[in-house]
Amino acid sequence: MATIINGKELAKKIRQDLKVEVEGLKQKRITPKLAVIMVGNDSASAVYVRNKSKACNEIGIAFEEFLLEENTTREQLLGLIEELNQREDVHGILLQSPIPKHLDIREAFNAIDDKKDVDGFHPINVGKLAIGEDCFISCTPAGVMKMLEEYKIEIQGKNAVVIGRSNIVGKPLAQCLLNKNATVTICHSKTKNITEIAKQADILVAALGKPKFVTADMVKDGAVVIDVGINRNENGKLVGDVDFENVEPKASYITPVPGGVGPMTIAMLMINVVKAVKKY
Numbered sequence: 245m246a247t248i249i250n251g252k253e254l255a256k257k258i259r260q261d262l263k264v265e266v267e268g269l270k271q272k273r274i275t276p277k278l279a280v281i282m283v284g285n286d287s288a289s290a291v292y293v294r295n296k297s298k299a300c301n302e303i304g305i306a307f308e309e310f311l312l313e314e315n316t317t318r319e320q321l322l323g324l325i326e327e328l329n330q331r332e333d334v335h336g337i338l339l340q341s342p343i344p345k346h347l348d349i350r351e352a353f354n355a356i357d358d359k360k361d362v363d364g365f366h367p368i369n370v371g372k373l374a375i376g377e378d379c380f381i382s383c384t385p386a387g388v389m390k391m392l393e394e395y396k397i398e399i400q401g402k403n404a405v406v407i408g409r410s411n412i413v414g415k416p417l418a419q420c421l422l423n424k425n426a427t428v429t430i431c432h433s434k435t436k437n438i439t440e441i442a443k444q445a446d447i448l449v450a451a452l453g454k455p456k457f458v459t460a461d462m463v464k465d466g467a468v469v470i471d472v473g474i475n476r477n478e479n480g481k482l483v484g485d486v487d488f489e490n491v492e493p494k495a496s497y498i499t500p501v502p503g504g505v506g507p508m509t510i511a512m513l514m515i516n517v518v519k520a521v522k523k524y
């Protein structure tokens with residue numbers, strides 16, 4: 245029987261600690277503020293933004309939302325980012341993806357001041373992570389690392405296998421694990437023999453977006469299994485990338501979906517907003 249890593253509880257504890265820290269900042273007349281830009285009407289994005297707003301409210305972080313029309317021009321979007329870069333009351337800026345196809349999201353991410361880049365997507369932060377300097381780390385990988393830390397899971401010298409190499413999850417997570425002295429292998433859609441590679445993992449991370457991709461035969465006895473995936477199954481139920489029912493008995497630790505990595509992502513965003521205050 246594996247220990248279930250309770251991301252929901254851990255995220256709650258982080259929010260409670262942050263609330264105290266934010267109260268302290270307010271006594272010094274500083275209110276951390278997150279500005280969120282959303283372009284167009286993506287319904288999933290609207291839910292994500294609402295959840296971020298709720299977390300900010302709970303902690304006492306000010307939240308300002310900018311809802312731009314679907315037909316927003318490049319100049320309008322970059323103009324708003326520049327305005328928020330300049331505003332002293334705004335500490336963190338987040339551009340919710342996706343944005344409409346006529347806009348270049350990479351150009352927009354790059355335009356955000358790296359000291360306000362609470363998502364950790366700016367090349368300066370990505371580069372700093374690569375060379376092991378203090379920086380904003382993408383929230384989902386940061387949340388996974390926080391879980392490993394809180395559950396005192398040893399990383400140094402362990403074989404870590406990350407399935408998925410996206411710029412927001414797989415790659416930065418592999419980098420974080422490497423920075424903590426794991427021996428890291430990254431698998432992706434062109435990788436051959438994933439089962440053989442996964443079986444070598446002491447820490448196995450699934451971040452690919454395919455329900456039940458990680459089956460029990462891919463998991464070494466006693467492995468730590470982290471499920472980043474968020475998918476809907478045929479019944480509309482939220483499921484991860486791991487066949488939880490069959491993998492759990494083999495694992496030493498495992499994250500559930502929901503209630504695992506998901507809540508940690510928003511908690512780490514909140515940590516990053518408070519950290520952004522200290523960048524000034």
Ligand code: NAP
Pocket residue numbers: 384407408409410411412413414431432433434435438451452453454472473474475505506507509
């Ligand atoms: P993504 O950008 O679609 O990347 C998926 C990665 O998985 C790619 O690198 C892809 O390989 C790889 N992949 C796809 N099919 C594969 C296969 N059959 N075998 C091996 N590798 C395969 O997705 P993402 O944004 O990283 O998100 C991954 C999952 O995490 C999704 O379910 C997403 O919803 C979830 N997610 C959760 C959170 C959270 O807060 N819990 C946050 C972000 C994302 P190629 O590079 O070769 O195409």
